[in-house]
Amino acid sequence: MERRNFVKRIAAALACIPRASDAFSRSVLSTDGGKMPPHSPAAKNRVQAPEPDYEALLAQHNVVYLSPATRPVEGLPVGDGDTTALVWMPPCGLTMTVNKSNLWDDQPSNYPPDWSWSPAWEEKATTLVGGATLTVRNGTPLLNPMYLNDFQAHLDLYRAQVAVDAESPLGSVRAVIWGSSEPGVLVLNYQESSSQPLRREIELSRWGSRRFFHWYSQYVPAATRTGLEGTRAGADRTHIWIEQKLRRTSFAVVVRFVGGPFKTEVRNPHLAVMLTEQSSQISGQVYLAVVTSEEHDSPLESARQKVDQAAQQSYDTLQHQHAKQWSEFWSQSYIQIPEDYLENLYYMTLYQLAVSSQGAYPPPFCGGLWTPDHDVRRWGHYYHWNEQQSYWPVHSAGHSELAVPYNRYRSQMLKQAETDAQLVHEKGGAWYADVANRRGEQARSGVSYNLTPGTQIAMDLWRHYLYTLDRDFLETQAYPVMKACAQFYLDYLERDSDGIYHVPESSAYESAILQKDSITDLSSIRQSFPACIRASEILGVDAKMRRRWQDVVDHLVGFTTYGPGLDLEGKPIPKVFSSGISLVDFTTTKASDGVKGVMIKKGQRLYGVSFECELAPVFPSGVIGLAQRGTELFEVAVNTILNVEPKVFKFYLSPAIQAARLGLGDFALKVITHIVKGSQVLPQGFFTEGNLTPNAPAYSANRWTVDTPCIIRNGRRTNEHAQLLSEWFDMPSLEGGGQLMTTFNEMLLQSYDEVIRVFPALPQAWQDVSFKLRAVGGFVVIATRKAGEIQPLLVESLNGGKCRLQNPWSSRQINVRELASGHAVQVAADAEIAAFDSKAGSTYIVFHAGQAKIEPEPPWPRQGINQAPKEWNGNRIGMERFF
Numbered sequence: 001m002e003r004r005n006f007v008k009r010i011a012a013a014l015a016c017i018p019r020a021s022d023a024f025s026r027s028v029l030s031t032d033g034g035k036m037p038p039h040s041p042a043a044k045n046r047v048q049a050p051e052p053d054y055e056a057l058l059a060q061h062n063v064v065y066l067s068p069a070t071r072p073v074e075g076l077p078v079g080d081g082d083t084t085a086l087v088w089m090p091p092c093g094l095t096m097t098v099n100k101s102n103l104w105d106d107q108p109s110n111y112p113p114d115w116s117w118s119p120a121w122e123e124k125a126t127t128l129v130g131g132a133t134l135t136v137r138n139g140t141p142l143l144n145p146m147y148l149n150d151f152q153a154h155l156d157l158y159r160a161q162v163a164v165d166a167e168s169p170l171g172s173v174r175a176v177i178w179g180s181s182e183p184g185v186l187v188l189n190y191q192e193s194s195s196q197p198l199r200r201e202i203e204l205s206r207w208g209s210r211r212f213f214h215w216y217s218q219y220v221p222a223a224t225r226t227g228l229e230g231t232r233a234g235a236d237r238t239h240i241w242i243e244q245k246l247r248r249t250s251f252a253v254v255v256r257f258v259g260g261p262f263k264t265e266v267r268n269p270h271l272a273v274m275l276t277e278q279s280s281q282i283s284g285q286v287y288l289a290v291v292t293s294e295e296h297d298s299p300l301e302s303a304r305q306k307v308d309q310a311a312q313q314s315y316d317t318l319q320h321q322h323a324k325q326w327s328e329f330w331s332q333s334y335i336q337i338p339e340d341y342l343e344n345l346y347y348m349t350l351y352q353l354a355v356s357s358q359g360a361y362p363p364p365f366c367g368g369l370w371t372p373d374h375d376v377r378r379w380g381h382y383y384h385w386n387e388q389q390s391y392w393p394v395h396s397a398g399h400s401e402l403a404v405p406y407n408r409y410r411s412q413m414l415k416q417a418e419t420d421a422q423l424v425h426e427k428g429g430a431w432y433a434d435v436a437n438r439r440g441e442q443a444r445s446g447v448s449y450n451l452t453p454g455t456q457i458a459m460d461l462w463r464h465y466l467y468t469l470d471r472d473f474l475e476t477q478a479y480p481v482m483k484a485c486a487q488f489y490l491d492y493l494e495r496d497s498d499g500i501y502h503v504p505e506s507s508a509y510e511s512a513i514l515q516k517d518s519i520t521d522l523s524s525i526r527q528s529f530p531a532c533i534r535a536s537e538i539l540g541v542d543a544k545m546r547r548r549w550q551d552v553v554d555h556l557v558g559f560t561t562y563g564p565g566l567d568l569e570g571k572p573i574p575k576v577f578s579s580g581i582s583l584v585d586f587t588t589t590k591a592s593d594g595v596k597g598v599m600i601k602k603g604q605r606l607y608g609v610s611f612e613c614e615l616a617p618v619f620p621s622g623v624i625g626l627a628q629r630g631t632e633l634f635e636v637a638v639n640t641i642l643n644v645e646p647k648v649f650k651f652y653l654s655p656a657i658q659a660a661r662l663g664l665g666d667f668a669l670k671v672i673t674h675i676v677k678g679s680q681v682l683p684q685g686f687f688t689e690g691n692l693t694p695n696a697p698a699y700s701a702n703r704w705t706v707d708t709p710c711i712i713r714n715g716r717r718t719n720e721h722a723q724l725l726s727e728w729f730d731m732p733s734l735e736g737g738g739q740l741m742t743t744f745n746e747m748l749l750q751s752y753d754e755v756i757r758v759f760p761a762l763p764q765a766w767q768d769v770s771f772k773l774r775a776v777g778g779f780v781v782i783a784t785r786k787a788g789e790i791q792p793l794l795v796e797s798l799n800g801g802k803c804r805l806q807n808p809w810s811s812r813q814i815n816v817r818e819l820a821s822g823h824a825v826q827v828a829a830d831a832e833i834a835a836f837d838s839k840a841g842s843t844y845i846v847f848h849a850g851q852a853k854i855e856p857e858p859p860w861p862r863q864g865i866n867q868a869p870k871e872w873n874g875n876r877i878g879m880e881r882f883f
Contacts, residue, residue: 055327056861059158063683064869065154066868066879071730074682079186080180081357082358085177089164089166091141094175100292100369102359103131104361106248106249119717122223123220127380128371129211130206130208130371131206132204132253140170140171142173143173149168150165151165160322161178175190175191183309185310189284190285191281202255208375215729233271241253249294251290251291253303254304256311258287260282262275289307329399332399333771333773334859335771336771337744337769338765340862344877345877346740356369357402362390365379365382366379366689371731376728381435385453386733391403392620395468395774396742407460411478413432414480416442417484425488429484430481432485450506452509452520457481458528459531461481463776468778469799471539483542493552503557510610513583517557519577519614522556522557522558523616529553561575562578563607574643578606579608580606582606584602585599586600617637622753634662641658644671656668656671660760661746664761669747672739672740672744679736683879687734688731688736707725708724746761747762751776767788770783782794790808792846792852792855793847795843798841799840800838805835807833814827815847815853
């Protein structure tokens, strides 16, 4: 088939799917990133601001494969928010690798103190295991590139579905795959024709495996049976299934096919199939559901009911509901920036969160719900520093609902964190460790002097309240954690003879050096204590505690600085922030500190020892930002960020966000460009813990690098080394996308201190930019910059209250009018900040004197539907034709 006809056929198929231009694309905004509660004043008498064609905006960023994805790590993601699949296309047939948010295989309850690294527990730790694999086969190499005449697979972000279309002399395949959140099933609409009559097999299998948590350091060669036990395949006349018994829980995966006669067969305990009658064509739908024993007493029966319900509702009904849901989802926000490739990654990251972060647990940062290889999951626990990064951008992007699993998990950990504060530090309140399993059991050694996770988690919860103004959430989830983590610091701090509070002993993030007055602790206290004061005032509780918190804020030791002088590598640096004062003599190592053999003396001020921790006052704490411009603190912060060199950027760090917070748009873009170039190596747009290398395919991490971990025998780590292919451990890492999204949100709109700043950190070359994003306080801001000039803004107030806005036109007078009535609104303005009272549900146009009161035009797509892979600086989204 000629390519032009192939593309026409795809376009015709797309035309049959409900379009975004219907009423669904004009959905009501919500106070929590989802549906607006019926009691909300904003739900009544709203005047809708001009909206773009979201379908057209998203169509520019479809992810297009012109060759089959033959490795699961290259697969295209779909999901219903809880159950997910990577869709890939090996020669044998279309394949889906299925995962779910709560398939946890828990370790025994009496966990050892050092469970995250103990050799005796290497293959016994709690882990999120894989679900199952679904494959449709016809016995021919139908998707082998050797025989393909034409091929396209694409991820349609707007419709949240993957479409596969292939032509060969052996036949043709057309498939559409997506996840239906109600009743909670994955859906495969499958059509295939063949050159001769064939039987098709719909195969469901599960082969568990070892987890290889520390493949880079240690592994157990004798643990080959791990994961293989407890699997039982089954079938009846209309279903096939897999039941898996784990150590504490169990789950079932059930498949039903609608579209023609078939027989079922169980071939072994790990595999069941549906065998269709011999025919030259097949057309029908496959429904797949996964249910755990934590959801239902009989997972098998519940999963059967889900696929039966889907079949009874019909494919068209489910797809209509799916289209409506996703139209509403995308209408909550948008960004349009000059960097098309980076904009594509922004939307791809938001999509993958939406299809995977609405279940019982947040997706772990490493692999998420996209682990492609059996049960292998490197970095298998929840690691605080990395985990939080996936959720930094969701509130500004208008999707607070995506943070719900994370918030729930962290707030439910509170009791364990209180226990560990006593056991590990002999303090009151709550101490959250950097490492925890899904039950909240924490690593009690190794990183125990990293004290900041608790307050950072508390501030994640506080941020959720600031965007949603959900008082019940504040009272039941956020404030208890905030108060308990503040209490821990109250007990931990020491006061000197001058009345100044100090942090006597801690580490700066994951640094091995114990320090006094670590900058990470001081930043966390300066952010969290004022937040506790305000939260207690809102709830009308703990008046006495407010005085204690305020006393600490008023008498807390200041940040230390370092230089002018030389850094650890001997490079001259200006005055920058110090991470703290060393409490020990210490010799640096290349592996831990980036430079080997530097002698650090007790009492020495430290710089450059861990995770760019010296930038903690800027982000995530928000203690120093544009409101401090002109102060010495601000200048030191700028010096600190500009001293970070691209060669030391890591995919898990946040200097791009910190640069944006300081208004350094060009530097922020430089950093995020470096991170993307080094870590976005998978073709669907996922980041990973790998780098592009000259000897590796441009779409994958270096698959032939061999790791040589120490062998564990009889629970003891030996000096023997094994060789493991790194290809076994290729999987996405989610924090890179979270950093990218957060950076762009902060470049376009800042409101962390409850002052709305529009376009605060744009690169100089970005003259034409637009966005619709959320601001703290329940405001939706729509802004456009054309030819370097900021157009009139729209501000929608979802909850009412005072809106404070930094004047985007410098000294020009700001005017505000209510959009519906046209009435002028009184504005109180000082030199920089304008404030006005808003009503819930009202939209306001903000403009300067002499500017026409014209609503900003919604952005137009720069191009039509994307039908090809994209390349940028050696990176690629999509896959070229390789046949």
